[in-house]
């Protein structure tokens with residue numbers, strides 16, 4: 001098959017798997033769908049949560065210089081006037097510029113004012129710069145981090161999760177002294193690459209693009225786009241920008257060094273990552289096909305810490321109460337309590353259950369059979385190799401923890 005049609009094929013398979021297995025559905029589907037919106041099913045929510053938690057752990061919890069925030073989506077329209085979004089956040093449409101911020105109204109009657117659903121999470125951090133400094137007294141350099149929804153009235157939403165009208169961002173604003181900008185730009189570039197690798201992206205598909213002067217956002221002095229070879233072409237996955245002191249100056253904010261009372265306007269390095277593009281690139285990176293027992297099988301090769309389900313528990317036969325009881329009380333219940341992301345699967349024969357769990361990306365399938373009743377051991381099947389091991393029930397938690 002030609003490379004192009006193989007990639008088209010891959011995209012179709014991923015969209016269909018995502019729906020069939022309960023990851024992602026078209027928004028408002030039963031009314032014909034609302035373009036550029038998607039609804040997340042049980043496994044999609046779990047996958048997104050794992051990605052976001054992993055990001056937060058690396059960039060916030062494991063550091064001493066990062067402050068989290070969860071700002072309101074609605075902000076006063078003055079914020080977007082000051083930043084230039086009202087004037088500049090536009091795409092060309094029929095020779096006109098079309099502003100892609102989603103306008104809304106706050107309040108009723110004559111008191112109503114125009115507002116916008118935020119097109120980036122970034123401004124929620126800048127407008128809380130002073131609050132953060134006053135509350136925590138951080139020393140430069142330090143950062144603010146936020147995960148949340150952003151909205152853009154994209155003229156042509158397309159390519160599944162890639163270009164949506166409602167999506168999520170994970171952003172950092174890292175405040176520095178201007179002389180240090182090149183050093184921290186390089187530092188964040190390598191941190192972002194590390195995270196992509198840790199997530200499990202196919203790094204052979206990741207490329208860096210130095211964005212040219214004419215193509216950069218109005219606030220940026222240097223931008224690198226991390227691009228990804230999506231089946232529909234090489235496109236932006238994440239971005240890293242040097243926003244200078246544009247935003248803090250715009251909002252008339254400054255920083256006072258508590259040691260020497262020096263007043264400065266810090267500069268900003270901004271690593272910006274889309275959750276939905278992270279999910280899409282991860283689905284593309286992990287989707288694998290091989291042949292098992294003369295049949296083609298497809299599976300998602302998620303790392304265990306990212307997989308929506310860590311393990312599935314099955315009684316060999318669902319009409320044998322002794323197997324069901326054992327599996328439920330002695331295997332499923334304690335694992336569920338420990339790991340949460342544990343599935344009960346007794347639907348269809350064992351082969352079908354394995355295929356289903358493979359497509360969900362479950363790294364381990366645990367089967368309780370008749371031998372279990374006498375030897376207190378279960379079969380643990382590895383998703384990638386299909387190999388099976390006998391493990392003592394009392395050692396299961398340790399075994400799975402070791403794999404995570």
Ligand code: GAP
Pocket residue numbers: 119120121122152154161162163164165167168169171236237238239270272273274275276277
């Ligand atoms: N604060 C900077 C900023 O918002 P951006 O490059 O416009 O920069 C950052 O967006 C990231 O948000 C992108 O790299 C991408 O991952 C994600 N993103 C942007 N627009 C998107 C859309 N319409 N649908 C899904 N994700 C989007």
